[in-house]
Amino acid sequence: MRSLIVFCGLLALAIAAENCGEKTDVEAKQAKVKEVIQYINRPHIHSGGSCDAEASHLTAASLKEIGHLDTNSVFSLFDERTWPEAKEAVRLMMKAANFDEFITIATDLSHHMNDDMFLFCFNVAIVHRDDTSGVRPEFHFNSFPDKYIRHDQIVEIRHAVECGQDNIKVLANPHVFNDTDDAHKLLYWLEDLGLNAHHYHWHTVHPAIWTEELGRGKERRGELFYWMHQQMIARYDAERLSNDMAPTSVFENFDEPIEEGYASDLTVEHTGYRYMFRPEGLTLHDLPELTKNQLRLWRIRILNAINKGYAYDKEGHKVPLNNKDGINIISNFVESSVDSINRPFYGNIHNYAHVIASRIADPDGKYGEDNGVMYDVSTSARDPLFYSWHKFINSLFIEHKDMLPAYTHDDLEFKDVVVDTISVKGKEETIPNILKTFYRYRTIPLPTGFTFNHEKKVDVEHRYLDHEEFEYRLDITNNAAADKHAIIRLYLAPLHHNDGTEYTLTEKRTAVIELDTFLTTLKPGSNHITHDSTDSAVTYFHEKDQHHDCPCGWPQNLLLPKSNYQGMEWRLFAVVDDADEEHSEIGENCNCGSALSYCGIVSGKYPNSKAMGYPFDRHIDAHNVEDWVTPNIQHVDITIKFAGKHA
Ligand SMILES: [Cu+2]
Known part of the structure; x- marks a missing residue:
């Protein structure tokens, strides 16, 4: 029974943020957040048209650590010298008793701090406060387009x-x-705009x-x-x-x-x-x-x-x-x-x-x-x-x-489960296991706020790498008499170096790319499973994910490597594991987006007890892939072709 509850919880977790606090008045709160940041990276015209900071609701003691970073600098989380101020700003915003007080304190801080540092700390508070559940931090490009263009x-x-x-x-x-x-x-x-925003x-x-x-x-x-x-x-x-x-x-x-x-x-x-x-x-x-x-x-x-x-x-x-x-x-x-x-x-x-x-x-x-x-x-x-x-x-x-022992066959095995086949099918292709990448353009409105574009609507066109949508297809046999809850990890590994030599298993270990991790139920007998590439647990896909609380996630358009005109071969691995066993430690947690694998949880217990990158995280004691894999691990070689400009 417990495992069923755990599994249902996981499914919910995979779909939307849970346990991050009750979502109330989200639209009104979102509007308040927008108001607070309206002058970030903009000419400093506060209400009344004055360039002077407004009177503060914060005490002198609270403000002691605030305002040290030069207004003309950029904020660096890497530079430890900025930490006392950043920590204090986050602390002040986190300790506010309710949402209105949070906004009052944030507005005050915005008048005393470097814009860039304030925005970072404000975003940290939005992601972590209970009463901002459902409220999204502004996509960073919208506040600082000049850090992207x-x-x-x-x-x-x-x-x-x-x-x-x-x-x-x-x-x-x-x-x-x-x-x-x-x-x-x-x-x-x-x-790429999404890559840098993700980081x-x-x-x-x-x-x-x-x-x-x-x-x-x-x-x-x-x-x-x-x-x-x-x-x-x-x-x-x-x-x-x-x-x-x-x-x-x-x-x-x-x-x-x-x-x-x-x-x-x-x-x-x-x-x-x-x-x-x-x-x-x-x-x-x-x-x-x-x-x-x-x-x-x-x-x-x-x-x-x-x-x-x-x-x-x-x-x-x-x-x-x-x-x-x-x-x-x-x-x-x-x-x-x-x-x-x-x-x-x-x-x-x-x-x-x-x-x-x-x-x-x-x-x-x-x-x-x-x-x-x-x-x-x-x-x-x-x-x-x-x-x-x-x-x-x-x-x-x-x-x-490398100090840890390699996984044994016993570790890797999922009893009674056999992955018979795995393949991919592109939405624009008739032949399976061939996928297409290409360049395409999108139009993005340039947020107003530069000194020159208050009055005019300006669009920027952005050329970016993308790929056709595709689905994964797996045939899996469950030889047990009862349903099994499975977690399926999908990885893509390169096959040959650019000089033509083969990637060894050891080299593949750190070169694999996680494409997705998802849950499913295997009924006794044969199971045909399909899974859409746009549902990936590593990506943020604006078309599907913009309702989530966080714009964190690898950009969907860069899910696949570009490859080349001739077509490059890659090896797709499916690793099927026991979800009940893996998730026995799950408790209450909160996550903030669609990219659970790369963006993790905001707080609470991790929903997945295996090491991140499992089973490629440890050294592999085998000369070739056939000696290493167990029946619940399967692979197929696929071709990715770069098609130039998309029609
Ligand atoms: Cu980093």
Whole structure:
């Protein structure tokens, strides 16, 4: 009986947010939220047309930590020096006794804080407060379009407005048409609007500054940091492969020149903040507040802990790592978050490397340059360095995972369940196991608020990678006499490197892309199961998911790698597991969107007790896939073809 209750709960969880608080007056609250942020990244005209801050309802003591970040800077969650102010702002907004008080405090704070920092903290509070259940944080592009559209294009829009043109429509990303050299080949992906918005919103759902005292406890937050970022790297490498490029390198030698450069051409129009260009071949330099030696020391201590199988907490107690919770503990001190068991000792390696990299061309501020895109969660994933850097961070996690025993056949098996076949069928194809990707255009209204477009309606046209919708088809036999509740994980793995050599099973392990995870019931005998690609548990699909509380989720349009004109082969794995056994620990929890696998839960118990990335998370003791798989794991090779521009 319990398992049935658990399973029904899970189904509900897969469909909509549960237990996040009662949804009341959602529309009115949403309107209030819009009102609070109406001047974010806009000319500072508060009511009455004054540029001065309004009188505050907050006490002087409350405001002591507030207002320190320069109004013309961007907010960096990676820069620990911003944390006291951000934590205090979130605390003040979380402790408000009711929604009206929350809005009053938020409005006050917005007048005293850097816009960018305020918006981040406000979004954190909206996601986590009980009385904002059903209220969505504004899609980040709508507040900061200039963190997504290149300055060149914004200048073009301004000229069109100033020349009195009507029905203005400007292509947002013409530069992604240039795919003749490596520096430009991947811009269609790196600068995808949904990808960068996902990364921003992910960090508002799981900010490194979050503590349980703020109101909600988060299970496995650290593990999710590892898994979601590993998936970003795997997907980036799949895109490189699609463009005939080798996997990205691991950036582990802090003295070596960084081969790839990156110029974002992004400027925050209102403040003039211009993200610094990073030319090719630059080497990291010490910053006045942080040296490369400090990063090296943290790395040595982290690797020591992983190799010994235990870490030291602040009191000097040994904390064992080679267990189920190890990845969570390690990730928290690698990122690091305030949940680190010992920040003074293990430091802040991931975050501070973002800071040091963002100031690479002007490390001591001699030239007064603004920081590069690596400084900012909403822009960092545009830079190829993000992926090389995260590959190094991921190598620490893999080092730990390699300390754990490989899964045995007993571990992998789901008794009495056999996956007979798996296939995919594209909606625009007649032949199964062939899928099509293509470029297409969408038109997005440019939010008003730049100094030049108050009066005029402006649309930007955005070219992006997409694919035909498709469905997964599985034939599964349940040899037991009763129904079985199953959880089905779907992964896509590359087959060949760009030099033609085969991916080994070990290489596939970190290269697999999670496409979906879903639940089903297997009745005794044969079962034919179909599942739609647009229902993915890793993506945010605006057409279907805009009613959810969070705009967090990998963009649906990038679910599949682009592949190439000739057609590339990929291996699709289906891993079918016992849902009742996996979910025996489920309790009350709250999630905020459709992308449970990548965006996790806001609070409560995790609905899935297996390691994230199971069963590819651990090393594989087999020479080939046939020796490794059990009857409940099946695979098929599929072809993905890039068709150019969609008709
Ligand atoms: Cu991140």
